[in-house]
Amino acid sequence: MFHNIGEMLVLFWRTIRAWRNCWSQRRKILDQMFEIGNASLLMACVLSLFLGGVIALQSGPVLRDRGLVSLLGGLVGLSVAKELAPVMISVLIAGRIGSSMAAEIGSMKVYQEVDALRTMNINPTHYLVLPRMVGILVMLPLLVVLAVLSGWFGGALVAANNAEIALSFDGYFNNLRQVVDVNDVLSGLCKSVAFAAVIGVVSCHQGLITQGGPRGIGRSVTKAVVNSIVLILILDYFLTRLLMIFDR
Numbered sequence: 001m002f003h004n005i006g007e008m009l010v011l012f013w014r015t016i017r018a019w020r021n022c023w024s025q026r027r028k029i030l031d032q033m034f035e036i037g038n039a040s041l042l043m044a045c046v047l048s049l050f051l052g053g054v055i056a057l058q059s060g061p062v063l064r065d066r067g068l069v070s071l072l073g074g075l076v077g078l079s080v081a082k083e084l085a086p087v088m089i090s091v092l093i094a095g096r097i098g099s100s101m102a103a104e105i106g107s108m109k110v111y112q113e114v115d116a117l118r119t120m121n122i123n124p125t126h127y128l129v130l131p132r133m134v135g136i137l138v139m140l141p142l143l144v145v146l147a148v149l150s151g152w153f154g155g156a157l158v159a160a161n162n163a164e165i166a167l168s169f170d171g172y173f174n175n176l177r178q179v180v181d182v183n184d185v186l187s188g189l190c191k192s193v194a195f196a197a198v199i200g201v202v203s204c205h206q207g208l209i210t211q212g213g214p215r216g217i218g219r220s221v222t223k224a225v226v227n228s229i230v231l232i233l234i235l236d237y238f239l240t241r242l243l244m245i246f247d248r
Helices: 002-021 026-065 069-110 113-119 124-161 169-179 182-208 213-247
Strands: none
Touching: 002 124, 002 182, 026 069, 026 124, 069 113, 069 124, 069 169, 069 182, 069 213, 113 124, 124 169, 124 182, 182 213
């Protein structure tokens, strides 16, 4: 475990040092941004729309029984912006994009294409890892922003159309504006950047250490997804604690 962690940290550091080569890899970076962003946009918005709706559906009747239904907008707004949208969209991207990264690079490693790159004096970190890291670091926060908006709208739809809640759009969004500020959204975006780095590093590392043919590729894909999700949830706790300290 510690050996793998050390290798991932080294890979992350080498990728940071290779960022001056972004312009020469711009076409591959744009391809990765399209694959990560555009192809995942609909799923992210639909997921967050129903996520906000579920929070409103569960919390609305409880708040109404206590005479606090007017606070539903702030509850949904904070939950989606600070926690649920960054975590759930990151898990979605880990399953969809992280597995793809591990499979692509793992296939190249198994069939000796990575060795061929080294033979041609092409650094695999610059050619394979850098475009994927830049793509996911740029697009995941943008997906989280759209997911936050979708989640807020989903909560408003449920609040306005559920007879047990009966909270108007104006009342919902007025409370949301009073409770949620820019710092709450920025905290979620900070988390999404950290989660994007985790997904990129773990997935690319698993691809680069793949061995054993097609079965090895399958194991690498599984490890990339599982390790990314576990690290996202662990990192979420520590980032939340750190952000709470800064808010004081």
